[in-house]
Amino acid sequence: MKGSRRDWLKYGALAAPLAAVGCIPRRPEARLLPSLAPLPAPFETPLRRLPVARPIGTEGATDAYDFIVRTTDARILPGLMTPIWGYDGIFPGPTIEARRGRPVSLRLRNQLPVPIVNHLHGGRTPPEHDGYPTDLILPAGGFAGHDHYPQARISAGEREYIYSNDQPGATLWYHDHRMDFTAASVWRGLAGFYILRDANEEQMPLPRGDREIALMICDRSFEANGSFRYPLHDPLLREPPATTDSYMGGVLGDVILVNGTPWPRLEVNAVRYRFRILNASNARRYELTLDPIPRGGYSFVQIGSDGGMLPAPAPQRTIRIAPAERFDVIVDFSQFQAGSSVRLINTAASGSVGQIMRFDVTKNSRDDSTIPSRLGDIPNPAAERPVTTREFDFSFSRLSREWLINGKPFDPARMDARPKLNSVEIWRIQSDFSHPVHLHLVQFQVLEHGGRPGPFDSGWKDTIDLAPGEGASILIRFDGYRGRYVFHCHNLEHEDMRMMANFEVI
Numbered sequence: 031m032k033g034s035r036r037d038w039l040k041y042g043a044l045a046a047p048l049a050a051v052g053c054i055p056r057r058p059e060a061r062l063l064p065s066l067a068p069l070p071a072p073f074e075t076p077l078r079r080l081p082v083a084r085p086i087g088t089e090g091a092t093d094a095y096d097f098i099v100r101t102t103d104a105r106i107l108p109g110l111m112t113p114i115w116g117y118d119g120i121f122p123g124p125t126i127e128a129r130r131g132r133p134v135s136l137r138l139r140n141q142l143p144v145p146i147v148n149h150l151h152g153g154r155t156p157p158e159h160d161g162y163p164t165d166l167i168l169p170a171g172g173f174a175g176h177d178h179y180p181q182a183r184i185s186a187g188e189r190e191y192i193y194s195n196d197q198p199g200a201t202l203w204y205h206d207h208r209m210d211f212t213a214a215s216v217w218r219g220l221a222g223f224y225i226l227r228d229a230n231e232e233q234m235p236l237p238r239g240d241r242e243i244a245l246m247i248c249d250r251s252f253e254a255n256g257s258f259r260y261p262l263h264d265p266l267l268r269e270p271p272a273t274t275d276s277y278m279g280g281v282l283g284d285v286i287l288v289n290g291t292p293w294p295r296l297e298v299n300a301v302r303y304r305f306r307i308l309n310a311s312n313a314r315r316y317e318l319t320l321d322p323i324p325r326g327g328y329s330f331v332q333i334g335s336d337g338g339m340l341p342a343p344a345p346q347r348t349i350r351i352a353p354a355e356r357f358d359v360i361v362d363f364s365q366f367q368a369g370s371s372v373r374l375i376n377t378a379a380s381g382s383v384g385q386i387m388r389f390d391v392t393k394n395s396r397d398d399s400t401i402p403s404r405l406g407d408i409p410n411p412a413a414e415r416p417v418t419t420r421e422f423d424f425s426f427s428r429l430s431r432e433w434l435i436n437g438k439p440f441d442p443a444r445m446d447a448r449p450k451l452n453s454v455e456i457w458r459i460q461s462d463f464s465h466p467v468h469l470h471l472v473q474f475q476v477l478e479h480g481g482r483p484g485p486f487d488s489g490w491k492d493t494i495d496l497a498p499g500e501g502a503s504i505l506i507r508f509d510g511y512r513g514r515y516v517f518h519c520h521n522l523e524h525e526d527m528r529m530m531a532n533f534e535v536i
């Protein structure tokens with residue numbers, strides 16, 4: 031990494047004066063795409079509880095689901111209709127509730143006009159079911175666009191995914207992963223929760239039932255007619271690239287949706303609630319806190335992260351959440367007066383995107399929930415024996431105008447790492463810019479993030495957000511399955527613009 035870091039500094043030194051005289055374009059920042067429709071007033075619409083999918087059947091110990099992926103009109107803005115792409119025709123998609131040790135079979139029937147690929151984010155999934163970007167499900171009605179990639183595995187119209195659920199309980203999510211087009215497909219609605227439960231968590235006296243709520247936060251922009259606004263290069267999403275060149279740094283919306291509703295409100299009793307927070311945005315990061323912050327100084331007690339329970343609860347004044355990350359938190363509304371309102375705000379931005387939703391504390395109530403002092407079992411990283419250290423540099427190429435890993439654009443035909451099954455490795459990742467780095471198959475532990483342990487890095491992670499110029503070391507055990515997987519930046523525009531690479535567990 032030292033060599034490439036020096037190279038980067040050298041290029042940086044060269045590029046700065048050249049960029050100043052206009053010879054070399056600058057590294058593209060994520061950009062706001064303003065809505066053309068009037069923005070709705072915040073806190074008028076109640077938060078939607080996301081519907082839980084019902085299995086269509088049970089074969090042995092497997093729960094089977096069958097979703098039609100199709101276009102429908104959703105009512106998101108007042109008085110306007112928004113055409114969405116939805117799993118079973120809804121956005122967010124139906125929540126899948128799974129149990130550890132009990133596999134799920136998910137059949138997707140593609141009635142969209144474009145190919146789809148499904149990835150269970152955070153899942154330890156066999157490679158053929160992981161949603162490799164070129165494992166396309168073509169539209170049932172046929173497809174006239176780009177579907178030829180090296181080593182692509184094509185299904186016509188529909189296919190089944192098997193999720194083994196052989197991992198600790200966690201807040202996972204499923205979303206589209208189509209090669210070159212993930213950003214636009216997710217923006218249109220292809221994302222849903224996948225809640226994996228286990229016995230350890232179920233015996234804890236945490237808030238449950240209607241006091242355990244999944245919150246999918248994402249930003250979107252709207253055309254004047256209410257449809258989602260996105261800077262498409264090809265309006266039909268048939269030929270790459272999907273996103274216009276001027277937005278290759280990432281697309282930011284000006285409307286915050288929580289569970290598909292702009293700036294909703296939720297009535298709560300003055301007791302503890304559990305929120306499973308997911309940032310499903312393409313490129314936006316949030317720094318979340320309550321306004322007002324309770325007198326004790328902590329908005330949240332974090333109990334879990336991407337891959338499940340933390341070892342112990344962690345009080346947090348704010349939480350920084352990058353695209354694809356999850357935070358499992360407890361909010362104790364008994365710290366507020368009945369009759370008062372508390373906003374969930376985003377201190378990383380101002381204006382419309384500086385607020386998320388509002389809680390209206392209605393009345394006092396009995397609370398028999400508690401937060402256990404010990405939560406999950408996380409092995410001590412010092413006891414692991416890593417067999418190798420690999421280095422990956424995430425940076426922008428001014429010459430090719432692509433987002434690259436170790437100087438190379440994604441190539442399905444090239445293998446970038448071959449870790450051995452059941453081995454432990456350290457990956458040292460380095461960034462030129464803001465990149466939320468995600469590995470498929472594994473949950474890892476963060477050894478060091480910007481030279482020290484980060485405030486949000488304890489527990490199991492599958493996504494780690496690097497700030498500009500920042501590095502991190504992560505400890506990974508490659509258990510589960512042999513086969514080919516990807517790792518990539520989860521800024522979805524960066525991912526589509528090639529910031530992705532392969533590893534094969536051998």
Ligand SMILES: [Cu+2]
Nearest residue numbers: 465519521524
């Ligand atoms: Cu990135």
